[in-house]
Amino acid sequence: MSRNKSFRWARYGRSGLVLLLLTGVAVQNAAATSGGRYLTVGTAVALLCGLALLVRRLPWFIAPLLTTVAAGLWGWPLLPLLLVSLFDLAAQRRIAVAVGCCVVVLAANTVAPSALSLWRPQQYGASLFLILAVVSGLWMGNRRRLVEVLNAQVEHLRIERELREQAARAAERSRISAEMHDVLAHRLSLIALHTGVLTTRADALPGPVAERIGLLRTASTEALSDLRDVLGALHEPSPTAGDAAPAPVLREVRELVEQAREAGQQVDLRTSGQPEQAPAAHRLALYRLVQEGLTNARKHATGAPVHIRVDYGPPATVVEIVNAPGPPAAHTEASGFGLVGLSERVHALGGHLSAGPNGAGSWRLAARIPHPAHPEQNGPRP
Incomplete structure (x- = not known):
């Protein structure tokens, strides 16, 4: 003022x-x-x-x-x-x-x-009242200014947290785009490769079929080029992201679990269904969820066993990660925004993510993503 x-x-x-x-x-x-x-x-x-x-x-x-x-x-x-x-x-x-x-x-x-x-x-009675009024006003003014400063700091922290959450969501969207670029580029490359082989044998095929195969090869090649133009830049690592984890490109959860076991982490993995039953986007999300769950367990419950349950469906892809209580790792700074990015990814696929205490000091991270063929599925959420 x-x-x-x-x-x-x-x-x-x-x-x-x-x-x-x-x-x-x-x-x-x-x-x-x-x-x-x-x-x-x-x-x-x-x-x-x-x-x-x-x-x-x-x-x-x-x-x-x-x-x-x-x-x-x-x-x-x-x-x-x-x-x-x-x-x-x-x-x-x-x-x-x-x-x-x-x-x-x-x-x-x-x-x-x-x-x-x-x-x-009283000779000095009024003087005491005057001094008391000045001292009280000075105290009240300082208190009011202190409250205003604290309110401004709280508002600043709130805005800063919102901006960080937005940045985490934007980073997760970029990561999804980069991963889908790898997956789709691989699939389109296979289509272009096989149609290219067929065009070399066009003489042995009926004319309309050979023409369609040529159009299919051209379309797949152009689609691959367009995909690289639109999403390719997102896959290029920035100069400051040398330590960033590479895109999983449909790597399986079992590989991630084996790496954690080799590092000394106790991991119990139970799966049902086949990975091929789940869409590629779901498998990428599963990889990121398990990766985040194992990382959080190493940070906040060192040495505690981790239990992972994966169900590839249908009708939905389900993952549940529960770690027992344990001592936190030394010199660990938790940002708290990894789950924000995962929530953005799961919600973008129409699923539901839950994370929180699971009783007796344990922690539970779970997600359920319905398959595209069953968008109306309303089964119990994890």
């Missing part, structure tokens, strides 16, 4: 009704010192000071100036409104102005009538 704007009473969560009550007290005090008459200059000044404190659009110095002059001339009846003004000044870190107002008021009251002077009946 700008220093040119006043920290009004209501800005600290206090009701304007309280300020109106203090204004009424000041009016009552001024009337009491005038023999019970309300139509006096003192009561008018009290109302004017209360109005200056309530109106937020006035320049910041108006309310302190009015309350200082009023308390200096009319003494203790205007003290409540002066305390509010000093509180606001201290909350704005205008300590020098607040101290100056206190000095002016106390100095002016040394020559004020004894019935109105702030030095009566």
